[in-house]
Amino acid sequence: MSPHEVLPFPPTPSASIAGRTVQESTYERRVEPRRLPEDAPNIVIILIDDAGPALPDTYGGEVRTDTLTRVHNGGIGYNRFHTTAMCSPTRASLLTGRNHHRIGNGQIAELANDWDGYAGEIPKSSALGAEVLRQYGYSTAAFGKWHNTPAVETTPAGPFHNWPSNIGFEYFYGFLAGEASQYEPNLVRNTDTVLPPKTPEQGYHLSEDLADDAIGWLRKHQAFQPDKPFFMYWATGCLHGPHHIMKEWADKYAGKFDDGWDAYRERVHARAIERGWIPADAQLTPRDASMPAWDDIPEAERPFQRRLMEVAAGFAEHADVQAGRLIDELERLGYGDNTLVFYIWGDNGSSGEGQNGTISELLAQNGIPTTIDMHIRALDELGGLDVLGSPKVDNQYHAGWAWAGSTPYKGMKLLASHLGGTRNPMAIRWPARIAPDPAPRTQFHHCNDIVPTIYELVGITPPRTVNGVPQDPIDGVSFAYTFDQPAAPGRLRTQYFEIMGSRAIYHEGWMASAFGPRTPWIPGLPEGITDWTPDHDRWELYHLDEDWTQANDLAAEMPEKLAQLKEIFSIEAARNSVYPVGGGLWVPVFHPELRISTPYREWNFTGNITRMPEFCAPALGNRSNVVTIEAEIPSRPSGVLYALGGAGGGLTCYIDDGYLCYEYNLFILMRTRIRSSRRLDPGPATIEIETSVLEPRPAGPLGISLTVNGEKFGTGQVPTSAPLLFTANDCLDIGQCLGGPVSLDYYDRAPFPFTGHISNVNVRYTT
Incomplete structure (x- = not known):
């Protein structure tokens, strides 16, 4: 192979000649060769x-x-x-x-x-x-x-x-x-x-x-x-x-x-x-x-x-x-x-x-059905239409x-x-x-x-x-x-397309297309999608050089041309590892339990660990778990103990003027709040937040229990949970809430750092 076909380039050798002494040596500064033209843009x-x-x-x-x-x-x-x-x-x-x-x-x-x-x-x-x-x-x-x-x-x-x-x-x-x-x-x-x-x-x-x-x-x-x-x-x-x-x-x-x-x-x-x-x-x-x-x-x-x-x-x-x-x-x-x-x-x-x-766009990914009236009512509680586009919503x-x-x-x-x-x-x-x-x-x-x-x-x-x-x-x-x-005539002759079973093949001015199993604008997954096979999809045929917008389907008129393009798609699919067609649906449709997530079942967080992406964090909002916090409680404490997610959806446990609080923010539309009836006493405390899945189904209800040093401080039930996740980019924070404020109660005080000291947080799944 010629030198430019292998990267990195080999080191430039020394231009100097070393003798027994400096006086007997020849020195010349090595010059790195220029690999690019002088006018490289x-x-x-x-x-x-x-x-x-x-x-x-x-x-x-x-x-x-x-x-x-x-x-x-x-x-x-x-x-x-x-x-x-x-x-x-x-x-x-x-x-x-x-x-x-x-x-x-x-x-x-x-x-x-x-x-x-x-x-x-x-x-x-x-x-x-x-x-x-x-x-x-x-x-x-x-x-x-x-x-x-x-x-x-x-x-x-x-x-x-x-x-x-x-x-x-x-x-x-x-x-x-x-x-x-x-x-x-x-x-x-x-x-x-x-x-x-x-x-x-x-x-x-x-x-x-x-x-x-x-x-x-x-x-x-x-x-x-x-x-x-x-x-x-x-x-x-x-x-x-x-x-x-x-x-x-x-x-x-x-x-x-x-x-x-x-x-x-x-x-x-x-x-x-x-x-x-x-x-x-x-x-x-x-x-x-x-x-x-x-x-x-x-x-x-x-x-x-x-x-x-x-x-x-x-x-x-x-x-x-x-x-x-x-x-x-x-x-x-x-x-x-x-x-x-x-x-x-x-x-x-x-x-x-x-x-x-929507006022919270992860609702679609979680498959939670809602009505527009629900969005408008929740928006009115936040301040009306002017709130759209603000940090309080994810519209x-x-x-x-x-x-x-x-x-x-x-x-x-x-x-x-x-x-x-x-x-x-x-x-x-x-x-x-x-x-x-x-x-x-x-x-x-x-x-x-x-x-x-x-x-x-x-x-x-x-x-x-x-x-x-x-x-x-x-x-x-x-x-x-x-x-x-x-x-000039185009030089790209053939190009395939495929995303989650929706697919097409372009070849020399023609395109054959199969819509696929999902319609993006219809909420939820279509009935029977787990039985879907690409063999049953209807293909369309368009002469793109004469039909700019795919307006005239020629499949019925030109079955041989369509068959030719379908064969070309099959060849391109095999050559490019497209098979199985619709393979991108394997996790979200066929096996949602295989979604990317952490392999761990227990975590120990020492001190104020922050910015742990939700994909890698404990699934506190849809799995049975216990969060145990070892903390030193000052007089009249306040601040976030932990928060997962953001303003558009998440859960949080915090202390407000000495009262222990928990909130499950289901994409702004439903908020479950638990607040203790009495304040925490100053001194060392073991705080436990136990989450129990009450019905083993997606979006099923959760039971929440708050205890401090073994005493019950509050209970509640989350009617509907987020089956997938709350956010795509927000995180788990301990000791403060650095992303979007999960709770409106501390929205104006964010990041609302805890005024006491957290020595350890243990999280473990219980089922």
Whole structure:
């Protein structure tokens, strides 16, 4: 193999000749060879989360996206760029240049299982593009949402070999999970858990923090390594739920969506055609019969549904403004001309996981049925519609708005079968190399094409071995040819899609699609899903080169063509470890007891242990357990003994002015509170909180008992429990509540540290 096919490069030998003495020796400073061209560009990837193609006003939507417009107008845009329909799979594919199942990312990291295509860990045989660029001489940094580290490896104890700062990025600041509170995120800097630099009351917001940190990194880079190019991956957590944004940003959209999602689709479809972003003959696909029309929404519920969309729009605009701050800094530092910027609007389509509209978006994942009246009543108790977007709720919009954000397509997030789930706009700017051109690039391309494009542009041959590990082939196809040839024939001939049984195959202008077993906007799991087999799915056939939006199903007219594409899907599935089709459903549908969780049954926490991610923490909210706290109680004590989860859902035990208290916050909609009738006495105390599962079924009731030094201090019953988990990114804290305040009783006193001393906390499962 030639030297450039094996990384790392061999050490540069000394240029000096050592003699017996210094006087007899020849000294010459060794010069490290330059592996990159002198004009190698800086590279920045901006990735927006859970955002559909019809939201940005750049392309006809109604969310203001000045930064996306700026990148597009200063470069070129792609209207047939594609993702996988789900976050972890897209990110793994984008960062490695490989298909998502080939690298074990057939679903999100938290739902990993033992089949190769769904293992949840990027193998060392598929090195990240960042690792290759680093070894060639780039400085590398990542900011924001990661979601490609196995969930069980995300505690402050590691292991760290799958964290971003150990697989290619020299610096990382952000969060490892799939989502985060924008006000109280569980943050990581490299391999250290860190707290946000400000509180929500001081004006903290995660998107702003990510921009601040990236700007700080750029300034340090220019000061310390000005001769090196850099690669930056900036992936905000917006527009993923919860939709958190300050009121003034949501208010900018007051009244903008009053006529609902059906009317929005019609307006945006017409505008996208007028602007030449989609062809004039691109048909507006109809609403699915199972999706409510705006006219079906009762008048009393419409203000709630409208405000949810106003909040989402303000959230999205705010994220785009933060991306603009980053580009402003690039230009201020003199990097603007030779920086290649990829701005990708969405790692999948808009998300319907808010389903009918919610003030606590993890309700959907836990499968707890609710009514909109319940949400509105709970919201009224918190302060009404103005609370939406605030730290007190974890709201997400109605799936109808996700469908509108996918205009003119049928799909949304989690649907790999239909555009809207997989088609996301991308703009590229590189002033030194790309002349601005308003003509959209219409070649069919995929997120796994980013890495090979970068390699071609900087003259890198994909290495055969990285850090001693033979490498898998690159699956992506470079689209660098499109920079100067807007009408060039597309070079990506075949691309498969599959997420949780929803699947499609693209081949030379045609697409065959199978919707799959789940409809994202319908709450709960469909009846009979455990008996589902892909053999019974109905396939559709579309000639995408003539049918932009999958509007005309040709399956009945062209059965031979459909059979050909289905055979191609089978070949691609076998080649990329997609089998078993629907393997991503194994944990959430077939075996929820196998969800990623800690293997332990007992824990000892000495002192104030904090920021233990919920996936790795004891399941205090749905398993029988006893928490035993050894503490020194001062006179009239107050503060949190422990808290699991956040403001959108969780449980907590705390002392308030000497009274022992417990609260189970079932996603804001139901709060079970227990408060002792007398105060704790000062001195040493053994406090026990016993949780008993009263009925062995998902979401079953729990019995709660509080004792102090063997005396009963309180009992209660939680009518409904959270069968899965409370949050995706919040934690277990002992001695204080550093995330979202679980209880409203101490909301204004958070983090509400315990005024006494905790010497030990023992947690053990009792069944």
